[in-house]
Amino acid sequence: MRLTQGTFSFLPDLTDEQIKKQVKYCLDNGWAVNLEYTDDPHPRNTYWEMYGQPMFDLKDPAGLMMDLEECRKTFPNHYIRLTAFDSTHQWETPRLSFIVNRPPEEPGFQVTRQEWEGRKIRYTIHSYATDKPESQRY
Amino acid sequence: MSSAEDTTGRDDKQPLADDARVDLDVVFEESQIQEVFDQLDHDLIGLTPVKTRIREIAALLLVDHVRRQFNLASDTPTLHMCFTGNPGTGKTTVAERMAQILHKLNYVREGHLVSVTRDDLVGQYIGHTAPKTKEVIKRAMGGVLFIDEAYYLYRPENERDYGQESIEILLQVMENNRDDLVVIMAGYKDRMDRFFESNPGFRSRIAHHIDFPDYSPDELGSISQLMLADENYQFSDEAKTAFDEYIERRMQQPHFANARSIRNALDRMRLRQAKRLFEARGSVTRRDLTTLEAADVRASRVFVEPLNSDA
Numbered sequence: 004m005r006l007t008q009g010t011f012s013f014l015p016d017l018t019d020e021q022i023k024k025q026v027k028y029c030l031d032n033g034w035a036v037n038l039e040y041t042d043d044p045h046p047r048n049t050y051w052e053m054y055g056q057p058m059f060d061l062k063d064p065a066g067l068m069m070d071l072e073e074c075r076k077t078f079p080n081h082y083i084r085l086t087a088f089d090s091t092h093q094w095e096t097p098r099l100s101f102i103v104n105r106p107p108e109e110p111g112f113q114v115t116r117q118e119w120e121g122r123k124i125r126y127t128i129h130s131y132a133t134d135k136p137e138s139q140r141y
Numbered sequence: 142m143s144s145a146e147d148t149t150g151r152d153d154k155q156p157l158a159d160d161a162r163v164d165l166d167v168v169f170e171e172s173q174i175q176e177v178f179d180q181l182d183h184d185l186i187g188l189t190p191v192k193t194r195i196r197e198i199a200a201l202l203l204v205d206h207v208r209r210q211f212n213l214a215s216d217t218p219t220l221h222m223c224f225t226g227n228p229g230t231g232k233t234t235v236a237e238r239m240a241q242i243l244h245k246l247n248y249v250r251e252g253h254l255v256s257v258t259r260d261d262l263v264g265q266y267i268g269h270t271a272p273k274t275k276e277v278i279k280r281a282m283g284g285v286l287f288i289d290e291a292y293y294l295y296r297p298e299n300e301r302d303y304g305q306e307s308i309e310i311l312l313q314v315m316e317n318n319r320d321d322l323v324v325i326m327a328g329y330k331d332r333m334d335r336f337f338e339s340n341p342g343f344r345s346r347i348a349h350h351i352d353f354p355d356y357s358p359d360e361l362g363s364i365s366q367l368m369l370a371d372e373n374y375q376f377s378d379e380a381k382t383a384f385d386e387y388i389e390r391r392m393q394q395p396h397f398a399n400a401r402s403i404r405n406a407l408d409r410m411r412l413r414q415a416k417r418l419f420e421a422r423g424s425v426t427r428r429d430l431t432t433l434e435a436a437d438v439r440a441s442r443v444f445v446e447p448l449n450s451d452a
Contacts, residue, residue: 056276062251063283065321070279 004111006044009084010101019068022085022103026064029087034098035059036067037088038074040081042140044109045130054078057088071103080106080141106141156212163207172206174199177242184238186367187360191235194351195242202246219348220248221315223291224327225334226353229401232327233289235353239325240285249323251283259293262307270303274310282321291326292336308340315346356399361388365403369433374411379435390443406441413437 007013017025029036036058039051054074058067067085074083083104086097110131117125132140157163169175178199181192201218208215220243224232237254244252257277264270278286288294296302315324326343328336330352337344356364362385369375376384387406391397414437418425 055272058276058279060280061282062253062280063321065282065318066279069275069282069318 004109006082006102006105006109008044008046008102010099012102016105017101017103022071023064023068025099025101026067026085026087029099030061030064032087032089032098033091034087034089036061037086038067038070038083038103039086040074040078040083040104042081042106042137043130043133044082045112045128045133051082051084054083059090075104078104082106108141157210159211161211163210165203165207168203168207172203172245174203174242174245177238177245181238181242184367185231185234186363187356188231188235188353191231191351191353194349195239198349199242199246202248206247217320219315219319219346221324221347222326222349222351223333223337223347224325224351224353225330227329227355227399229399229403230353230355231400232353233287236285236287236325236327239323243285243323249284253281253284254287255281255284256287256289258289259304262288262294262311263303265303267303270306271310274307278310278314278318278322282318285323285325288324288326290328292328292332295336295339297339308343312342312346358385358388358392361392361400361403364400365407368404368407372407372411374407374431374433376438377432377434380433380438383435383438387438387441387443394443406443409441410437413440 011017026036037056038054040054041048041051054077055070058070061067071083071085081104082102084100084102086100089096089098112128112130115127115129117127119125178192178196181195185192198220205215205218222239224235226232233256236256240249240252240254243249255277261277262270262274264273294304294308296304311324314322324347326333326347365384365388366376388403391402391406396402410433414433417434417437418429
């Protein structure tokens with residue numbers, strides 16, 4: 004099952020050329036870009052590991068692409084996302100975030116139903132990948 | 142061709158026919174490079190070898206641009222440079238210009254200059270250097286990375302110095318990311334030569350070694366005029382003569398740093414002029430405020446202690 008999180012996630016994966024153009028757009032807006040990775044794709048997992056440091060003062064996407072290449076080499080089977088952070092006063096939040104690398108096999112999620120009092124049913128989802136310990140998931 | 146199309150210098154377009162003709166004059170006009178040359182001639186006195194090299198580079202890039210229109214493949218030329226010369230010969234100034242020029246020629250995408258020294262590249266602890274150097278490189282991408290006094294990167298007397306690590310990363314980036322950034326190193330000639338001797342990788346990766354000559358007294362005179370004009374000052378006629386004399390004498394003395402010495406001398410003369418005006422009290426005119434008099438020049442130590450002081 005293909006993970007859909009962040010911007011563009013219902014489109015086919017962006018090519019490097021397209022990523023570059025998105026980064027350029029971010030930089031032109033004065034946003035700082037950074038890379039994060041994880042192997043726990045649950046939508047509530049908002050704390051991904053940061054790869055390197057956030058890149059303030061970047062002028063050109065080439066710098067980020069260099070890091071992205073390294074990050075993909077280190078974590079070929081992880082999800083990697085690119086986040087653009089707007090530090091403008093009172094924004095101070097990510098403005099754009101999209102996935103730039105995903106594992107070749109994505110096992111997807113299981114829906115768990117829990118019987119509850121009065122014939123109520125509680126639903127929860129569980130990622131098959133997280134059955135295995137960290138770093139062995141994909 | 143509109144200038145908007147012109148800026149897509151590296152994109153592959155439909156190649157021109159074999160017998161097509163491209164007017165180099167038009168290409169030259171469109172690149173607006175003449176403006177840059179004029180500015181260069183106006184702002185930088187002397188420095189003929191430097192200007193010649195800049196013209197050569199500009200010509201090469203323009204011709205390359207036309208060649209690409211004919212679909213004639215050629216590698217992007219390496220434009221890493223090394224500026225050597227005595228203090229105050231305009232190395233940093235030219236580096237700044239170079240970023241603009243290369244941007245105009247579509248060689249670099251952004252045209253900004255990131256100016257660094259050893260401190261910005263080399264860390265203090267093990268494992269600190271690589272991220273630091275990479276961070277700087279990332280910032281410089283799309284523009285020019287200017288490493289002032291690059292020889293400090295290499296400290297042969299200390300085997301555990303982290304400079305070497307920084308050098309290795311730089312070398313790798315200079316080779317692999319040629320399209321993304323231009324590295325310019327600057328420093329004094331003899332020390333730069335020694336630096337290259339111990340790091341032959343650098344010498345071969347830098348295509349352009351440009352030597353900045355010392356300025357002649359006449360050139361220094363013109364430079365002083367330019368500096369004063371920028372600050373809305375001028376010499377009176379006597380002051381001009383006195384300053385020419387000052388240059389002659391100053392050049393004989395130790396620690397002479399070309400244009401930098403001139404700038405410092407002018408700054409001190411402005412101080413003396415301000416003091417003179419202030420002590421005279423009374424009213425001043427615009428002319429008084431902008432004119433440096435011979436007395437302001439002659440009060441310099443250079444005229445009192447010949448050939449042994451560090452004025």
